[in-house]
Amino acid sequence: MNQNPQKRLPRIAASSYLNTAPLIWSFIYGSQRESVQLFTDTAPARCAEMLARDEVDAALVPVIEYHRLPNVAIVPDVCVGSRSAVRSVVIASRVNNLKKVRRVALDNSSRTSVALVKIIFREFLGFEPEWETSPPDLKSMLARADAALIIGDPAMKIPRDKFRVFDLATLWHDYTGLGFVFAMWMVRTSNATVVRANDFAGARDEGLAHLEEIAAQHADRIGLSRNEIRDYLTRNIAFQMDEEMKKGLQLYFDLAHKHDLIQTSRVLEFATF
Numbered sequence: 001m002n003q004n005p006q007k008r009l010p011r012i013a014a015s016s017y018l019n020t021a022p023l024i025w026s027f028i029y030g031s032q033r034e035s036v037q038l039f040t041d042t043a044p045a046r047c048a049e050m051l052a053r054d055e056v057d058a059a060l061v062p063v064i065e066y067h068r069l070p071n072v073a074i075v076p077d078v079c080v081g082s083r084s085a086v087r088s089v090v091i092a093s094r095v096n097n098l099k100k101v102r103r104v105a106l107d108n109s110s111r112t113s114v115a116l117v118k119i120i121f122r123e124f125l126g127f128e129p130e131w132e133t134s135p136p137d138l139k140s141m142l143a144r145a146d147a148a149l150i151i152g153d154p155a156m157k158i159p160r161d162k163f164r165v166f167d168l169a170t171l172w173h174d175y176t177g178l179g180f181v182f183a184m185w186m187v188r189t190s191n192a193t194v195v196r197a198n199d200f201a202g203a204r205d206e207g208l209a210h211l212e213e214i215a216a217q218h219a220d221r222i223g224l225s226r227n228e229i230r231d232y233l234t235r236n237i238a239f240q241m242d243e244e245m246k247k248g249l250q251l252y253f254d255l256a257h258k259h260d261l262i263q264t265s266r267v268l269e270f271a272t273f
Helices: 018-028 044-052 063-067 111-125 138-144 168-176 189-195 200-208 211-222 226-236 243-258
Strands: 011-013 037-039 058-062 072-074 078-082 089-093 103-107 130-134 147-151 164-167 180-188 238-240
Touching (some): 018 058, 058 063, 072 189, 089 168, 103 138, 130 138, 164 168, 180 189, 180 243
Parallel strands (some): 103 147
Antiparallel strands (some): 058 180, 089 147
């Protein structure tokens, strides 16, 4: 007999990148730790696939998936974004000028970042290089291409003295004057009642109040100092989607539609709890 969906624990998924840590700390260690069944250690694109297949009720997914997933709504106020420099979503190259790039290797772990790279070249730089999809290994990527898209924790460890590193949030801000939203919690509208009791904004606030613990937990795994981690999570990442961030998100969707990266530019629909 199937378990009553109103009685089971909500199933939620998120990647294990450092920039998700404050959003899921409460569900692992904090006040909401027994309130959900949490799936981590999976790529952002995989989280979207789990949500599409109804394997989870909510997931922290790349924002481009909002236009690819039917019957989902956005959890309001919470995001993974950046107002200027994000550090963990970059183009690495041995070429100093992006206008000289002829081929780009793309880490497809996040379709949002792939679409953003294409928008930057098509809309802002005015040309399109060749694209190829590649596992996220910088050495092998640059053996075949002039530049490589790298996301997540590995992007922060690229030696800046050996490669020219272009921060995608910085490029976006330079051209638009706006911040950029990379990921959001999304819920299946048919399962919204299952996650209604979970406080995603409260989980964010609780996580941000425990940055010392988060820095200690991740320092050895990532290979960054505690100070670097705290700086990244407070200066580079924005976890609240204010009006300026919403404007940036809507512009991203409009440009993605203009360049045929999504079929339509949907109005933002937020879940009500």
